[in-house]
Amino acid sequence: MTKKNSLGRGLDALIDTSREDRPDNRAQAKYIGSVDEVDINEIDANPYQPRTIFDEETLNELASSIKEIGIIQPITIRQSENGRYQLISGERRLRASKIAGMIKIPAYIRTANDQNMLEMALVENTQREDLDAIEIAISFQRLIDECSLTQEILSQRVGKKRATVTNYLRLLKLPAEIQLGIKEHKLSMGHARTLVNIEQPKDQLKIYSKILDLDLSVRKVEELVRNLNAENEQEKQPKTENTLSQEYKELKSQLQSFFNTGVEFSRNQKGIGKIVIPFKSDDDLERIIAIFDKLNS
Secondary structure (H helix, E strand, C coil): CCCCCCCCCCCCHHHHCHHHCCCCCCCEEEEEEEEEEEEHEECCCCCCCCCCCCCCHHHHHHHHHHHHCCCCEEEEEEEEECCCCCEEECCCHHHHHHHHCCEEEEEEEECCHHHHHHHHHHHHHHHCCCCHHHHHHHHHHHHHHCCCHHHHHHHHHHHCCCHHHHHHHHHHHHCHHHHHHCCCCCCCCHHHHHHCCCCCHHHHHHHHHHHHHHHCHHHHHHHHHHHHHHHHHHHHHCCCCCCCCHHHEEEEEEEEEEEEHCCEECCCCCCCEEEECCCCHHHHHHHHHHHHHHHHC
């Protein structure tokens, strides 16, 4: 039985399946890299499984299919030191097989270290099982933190564009309430990506509530976020001359008189601003510098 490589580098690239890993006892049917029928009760769960929720209805549907036609794609396991096996990928198939009452299950038998386990479980699930966006983001972050991967290398591992990886990771910066909403499918990835573009968490939660209350489309949310960001940016901008107090207008007039040139003076509501002294030529610049020199002398 030949395994089709549909994941770019493929899962084989993440695991060592060399012949040196096979047991010397040729009488043993189950050797590393083989596909064999394994007792379902000898397989332990994968501790690195990123999926946390399995839909019962779809599991039962898969179980019915397995009863009718069996398992088309074997699961992948590794041999444990205690003589048992540990699941690497294919937990839905394993769970459905138990529901179907199967005693044995076809499995690829491989060797893999803990980093391989985490990488392979992630690739298997993101490619075939449609994890929710937060589960994917958490798994990506674990690969970065626990396996010391850069975003660039991570994107190669999982077969996704660097920008896609970045977009998933940014979801983890959202408030916990919004992350839970994503997990519960209350809003789409498109909604979530738009909310990430809002600077303040309180504003993110405000728009999130509107999405739920008004069932807003992604396009409508994008419009709300643009307007909100424009308003916030306007507040950051320094006040124009017309909004300056009389005191600052008089100060501006004094500076213009002192430097004998038009002076730009602006400040925002927090008192942050700038004074700009323009010059028309190199000679004009030297004249202004000479004024500062006199002040310092």
